[in-house]
Amino acid sequence: MNLLELGAAALAAAVREGEVSARQAVEAYIQQVQASEPTVGAYLRLDEAGAREQAERIDQASWEERRRWPLAGVPVAVKDNIVMEGMETTAGSKILSGWVPPYSATVVERLVAAGAIILGKTNLDEFAMGSSTEFSAYHPTYNPWDPGRVPGGSSGGSAAAVAAGSALVALGSDTGGSIRQPAAYCGVVGLKPTYGRVSRYGLIAFASSLDQIGPLARTVEDAALLLEVLAGVDAKDATSVDEPVPPYRQHLDQPLPGLRIGVPAEYFGEGIDPVVQRTVEAALQRLAAGGAQLVPISLPHTPYAIATYYLIAPAEASSNLARYDGIRFGLRQPASDLTQLYESTRAAGFGVEVKRRILLGTHVLSAGYYDAYYLRAEKVRTLIRQDFEQAFAHVDVVATPTTPDLPFPLGSRSDDPLRMYLSDVCTVTSNLAGLPAISVPCGWAEGLPVGLQLIGPAFSEDLLLRAARMVEAVTERPRWPWQREEA
Amino acid sequence: MAAKAVGYDVIIGLEVHVELKTRTKLFCGCENRFGAPPNSLTCPVCLGLPGVLPVLNQEAVAKAARAGLALGCTVREISKFDRKQYFYPDLPKGYQISQYDQPLCEHGQLAIYDGRGNYVKTVRIRRIHLEEDAGKLNHLGQRLSDAAGSLVDLNRAGVPLIEIVSEPDLSSGEEARWYLNALRTVLSYLDISDLRMEEGSMRCDANVSLRPHGWAGSLGDLPRVEIKNLNSLRNVERAIDYEVERQATRLAQGLKIELETRGFDDVSGRTYSQRSKEEAHDYRYFPEPDLPPLRLEAAQIAAWAKALPPLPDRVREELKAAGLEAKDAEILVQDPSAVAYFRAAWEAYGKAVPVANWMLSDLARLLNAAKRGYGDAPVPPAELAALLTQIDRGVLSGRMAKEVLEAMFERGESAEAAIRRLGVSQISDEGRIRQEVEAVIGEHAKVVEDFRAGKEKALAFLVGQVMKRTRGQANPEVVNRLLRELLSEPVRPSGS
Ligand SMILES: [Zn+2]
Numbered sequence: 001m002n003l004l005e006l007g008a009a010a011l012a013a014a015v016r017e018g019e020v021s022a023r024q025a026v027e028a029y030i031q032q033v034q035a036s037e038p039t040v041g042a043y044l045r046l047d048e049a050g051a052r053e054q055a056e057r058i059d060q061a062s063w064e065e066r067r068r069w070p071l072a073g074v075p076v077a078v079k080d081n082i083v084m085e086g087m088e089t090t091a092g093s094k095i096l097s098g099w100v101p102p103y104s105a106t107v108v109e110r111l112v113a114a115g116a117i118i119l120g121k122t123n124l125d126e127f128a129m130g131s132s133t134e135f136s137a138y139h140p141t142y143n144p145w146d147p148g149r150v151p152g153g154s155s156g157g158s159a160a161a162v163a164a165g166s167a168l169v170a171l172g173s174d175t176g177g178s179i180r181q182p183a184a185y186c187g188v189v190g191l192k193p194t195y196g197r198v199s200r201y202g203l204i205a206f207a208s209s210l211d212q213i214g215p216l217a218r219t220v221e222d223a224a225l226l227l228e229v230l231a232g233v234d235a236k237d238a239t240s241v242d243e244p245v246p247p248y249r250q251h252l253d254q255p256l257p258g259l260r261i262g263v264p265a266e267y268f269g270e271g272i273d274p275v276v277q278r279t280v281e282a283a284l285q286r287l288a289a290g291g292a293q294l295v296p297i298s299l300p301h302t303p304y305a306i307a308t309y310y311l312i313a314p315a316e317a318s319s320n321l322a323r324y325d326g327i328r329f330g331l332r333q334p335a336s337d338l339t340q341l342y343e344s345t346r347a348a349g350f351g352v353e354v355k356r357r358i359l360l361g362t363h364v365l366s367a368g369y370y371d372a373y374y375l376r377a378e379k380v381r382t383l384i385r386q387d388f389e390q391a392f393a394h395v396d397v398v399a400t401p402t403t404p405d406l407p408f409p410l411g412s413r414s415d416d417p418l419r420m421y422l423s424d425v426c427t428v429t430s431n432l433a434g435l436p437a438i439s440v441p442c443g444w445a446e447g448l449p450v451g452l453q454l455i456g457p458a459f460s461e462d463l464l465l466r467a468a469r470m471v472e473a474v475t476e477r478p479r480w481p482w483q484r485e486e487a
Numbered sequence: 488m489a490a491k492a493v494g495y496d497v498i499i500g501l502e503v504h505v506e507l508k509t510r511t512k513l514f515c516g517c518e519n520r521f522g523a524p525p526n527s528l529t530c531p532v533c534l535g536l537p538g539v540l541p542v543l544n545q546e547a548v549a550k551a552a553r554a555g556l557a558l559g560c561t562v563r564e565i566s567k568f569d570r571k572q573y574f575y576p577d578l579p580k581g582y583q584i585s586q587y588d589q590p591l592c593e594h595g596q597l598a599i600y601d602g603r604g605n606y607v608k609t610v611r612i613r614r615i616h617l618e619e620d621a622g623k624l625n626h627l628g629q630r631l632s633d634a635a636g637s638l639v640d641l642n643r644a645g646v647p648l649i650e651i652v653s654e655p656d657l658s659s660g661e662e663a664r665w666y667l668n669a670l671r672t673v674l675s676y677l678d679i680s681d682l683r684m685e686e687g688s689m690r691c692d693a694n695v696s697l698r699p700h701g702w703a704g705s706l707g708d709l710p711r712v713e714i715k716n717l718n719s720l721r722n723v724e725r726a727i728d729y730e731v732e733r734q735a736t737r738l739a740q741g742l743k744i745e746l747e748t749r750g751f752d753d754v755s756g757r758t759y760s761q762r763s764k765e766e767a768h769d770y771r772y773f774p775e776p777d778l779p780p781l782r783l784e785a786a787q788i789a790a791w792a793k794a795l796p797p798l799p800d801r802v803r804e805e806l807k808a809a810g811l812e813a814k815d816a817e818i819l820v821q822d823p824s825a826v827a828y829f830r831a832a833w834e835a836y837g838k839a840v841p842v843a844n845w846m847l848s849d850l851a852r853l854l855n856a857a858k859r860g861y862g863d864a865p866v867p868p869a870e871l872a873a874l875l876t877q878i879d880r881g882v883l884s885g886r887m888a889k890e891v892l893e894a895m896f897e898r899g900e901s902a903e904a905a906i907r908r909l910g911v912s913q914i915s916d917e918g919r920i921r922q923e924v925e926a927v928i929g930e931h932a933k934v935v936e937d938f939r940a941g942k943e944k945a946l947a948f949l950v951g952q953v954m955k956r957t958r959g960q961a962n963p964e965v966v967n968r969l970l971r972e973l974l975s976e977p978v979r980p981s982g983s
Binding site for chain 2: 319327
């Protein structure tokens with residue numbers, strides 16, 4: 001049996017029952033990491049020793065203990081903006097080079113408590129600011145489906161690791177699409193939960209009112225299993241919400257007869273690559289053939305979403321990144337006085353895209369501009385939220401393309417920030433509205449994956465996963481890149 | 488002496504920061520304590536490490552709200568937190584979590600009194616908000632600019648503060664001192680802060696401007712000077728007086744007043760420019776996304792209001808109604824432990840004025856010398872009452888009672904035990920005293936004659952003689968009365 005073939009639920013069950021040892025699973029994945037990393041570059045840091053140690057712990061546990069671990073022996077990759085005690089965490093930035101956190105994120109604690117094995121930390125755009133992972137201060141990551149193309153971003157490392165078989169599941173973070181867009185580009189499932197569904201404690205903040213941690217996985221089932229472990233209120237995150245966590249995986253195959261799928265006009269047509277649009281529309285037609293109702297709707301404030309997002313997110317980022325001052329941790333450049341210390345440290349430590357957003361955000365919050373930019377953006381944000389509220393009076397979920405285009409070639413957009421920002425055009429609205437959204441592969445065009453996005457009302461992850469499962473069921477998936485290599 | 492500015496009204500508003508005494512810091516579980524080794528009371532949250540989030544301390548909310556209620560404020564059912572942003576090494580996150588446009592408490596007032604307990608005016612309180620304190624820098628050298636280095640201590644970072652902002656209703660340094668004193672008194676009744684200006688648990692900034700008589704514009708248009716970090720009541724008064732005079736002098740010379748931030752030099756007694764308008768920070772306030780709005784139930788606010796202790800204004804009236812002089816009432820009112828002591832002793836003894844008199848003279852002197860407060864006085868209120876009762880019963884003279892009180896204070900004895908041990912008790916037995924009086928009259932015929940000739944002073948001598956014969960224990964009232972009685976009897980012919 002090739003252990004890489006097993007889904008998370010099946011692998012965990014086998015480990016629990018002692019049919020497979022966690023050590024075997026870990027060795028299989030470490031081997032795959034070694035095979036794929038030279039061409040993919042998904043990881044910033046591997047922790048082989050730590051992974052073997054965790055496997056040992058699981059294998060030595062009694063069956064009584066093991067049977068309580070839903071992710072027993074499941075190898076997980078963690079985006080490098082999520083902290084883990086004792087393991088260097090950089091958020092893809094030079095300014096945090098060498099920083100070893102003295103504490104773990106709540107999601108990491110939950111993973112470990114569920115028996116998961118953390119393989120390492122994955123690459124990302126610096127501080128999660130970017131849509132291609134090209135803005136990592138360390139190295140780019142390549143799309144496993146076509147190494148000439150980007151994996152998307154900012155969770156590009158996590159999405160690529162899952163597609164390359166170098167992790168079974170992964171954690172990403174999503175501020176404007178950073179889980180869903182790379183999930184679409186890499187042909188995997190990516191879910192951004194409702195704001196407050198998953199604790200942000202230990203997630204290095206980009207834009208606090210938009211950030212959420214979520215799962216990336218090969219299948220909807222694996223994503224459901226992972227979300228079950230991650231979700232739930234956390235006393236350390238005052239914005240986490242005390243809502244019961246349903247058994248997502250158990251509910252997956254409950255049918256959704258007559259599911260009303262809203263199809264918003266604003267997400268189709270202009271600005272969307274026709275190949276992507278055709279692939280998404282074909283998938284929707286297959287769903288309709290299976291009994292779903294396609295309902296044309298309008299989300300009229302969608303055209304303002306990118307502008308709104310690029311006022312609010314940089315404003316919050318400019319504040320969240322003030323702590324990287326060279327005083328207490330990370331990079332410190334030599335300087336003769338305090339101002340110079342700040343200036344030289346931040347000039348050397350931050351990359352061009354991060355600086356661009358800090359400048360933009362600082363300006364947006366400045367005296368005399370706050371009302372015109374930040375406050376107005378917050379008002380539009382409310383309108384966007386209301387668009388969805390009105391839509392959900394008539395439909396159960398909203399379906400859109402996840403991305404306006406297919407994965408683009410490396411280097412083709414890194415000098416054109418506005419064009420890069422448009423990669424988020426389909427995904428930012430759900431962050432602005434705090435709504436859950438999932439990207440699921442719905443077809444392949446020119447050998448590259450296309451993602452379909454489903455957006456639901458707050459705390460409707462259960463429904464979204466079931467609907468995504470329907471998409472999965474009517475989508476023919478080619479062999480994974482790692483299966484092809486093997487062949 | 489209050490500074491004068493002829494042709495102008497002096498407009499002063501104060502911003503007072505008070506550190507709340509809570510078990511833990513405002514947004515993390517670290518202990519809130521003064522004087523621990525540097526950085527020993529820190530965690531990822533108050534160090535501002537990447538990825539951490541704040542969680543609001545409900546004890547701090549309750550204490551801030553109680554401060555607001557005690558100062559007559561409205562406590563908002565919904566308030567929110569904002570980030571105030573600037574770079575400084577003692578500010579780990581690069582921003583301070585504070586409250587900007589929706590503070591916890593608004594629209595209060597505080598009556599102020601002069602040193603003799605006379606009402607002066609009522610000052611409006613604009614707002615009270617909750618925020619976190621910054622850490623401390625220890626410069627290796629004189630100033631940051633020429634220091635060989637600076638050490639950051641973040642024990643204080645994240646300690647809960649309330650900032651109490653007054654309306655510009657004060658008009659002299661003296662009034663500012665009275666205001667601070669009144670504020671400190673009210674807060675001391677709530678036991679929510681150490682209120683020590685020298686340790687920084689209470690800090691004051693003063694805004695000072697001069698308004699020309701007949702000024703029609705708004706106060707906001709007047710050039711305002713902020714004096715930062717005044718660390719004692721005396722310095723608040725000195726700094727304001729200096730600043731009023733400085734501004735008046737400039738205006739008299741036809742010079743303009745610049746909007747700026749100034750510091751105060753304790754030694755020279757002068758204010759000096761720290762930051763001009765051009766260098767002023769743009770704090771770029773925006774809503775703190777990591778904390779949901781703070782919601783309080785109306786019932787909770789009402790319960791806090793109901794549970795407030797009797798406050799200084801009420802206590803002051805009560806004490807005056809009990810017959811205390813305004814000045815004495817004021818001294819007691821300023822110290823809640825003195826008020827508690829007074830109440831207990833008053834209840835045990837029954838009369839208010841003698842309790843106050845003894846507290847404010849002899850007991851206060853003993854406490855001062857021992858550097859103790861009424862809260863830990865070695866003589867409990869019930870024993871002071873017992874002592875005063877012995878005076879009333881004639882067992883002790885006033886002078887004896889002082890001696891007994893000292894013994895009680897030193898040894899922690901009860902009044903009864905001290906009286907017994909010292910063997911001091913007054914002789915009030917008339918028969919016994921009459922014998923001594925008669926003997927003295929017999930021995931001092933010349934003095935007796937003087938008295939009878941109208942020399943009142945002679946009586947004091949005779950009283951002294953009786954006291955001497957009784958080793959000071961005769962009841963002076965009885966001695967006086969008997970002497971007058973016996974001396975007014977007709978002179979019996981000698982030898983009859
Ligand atoms: Zn702390």
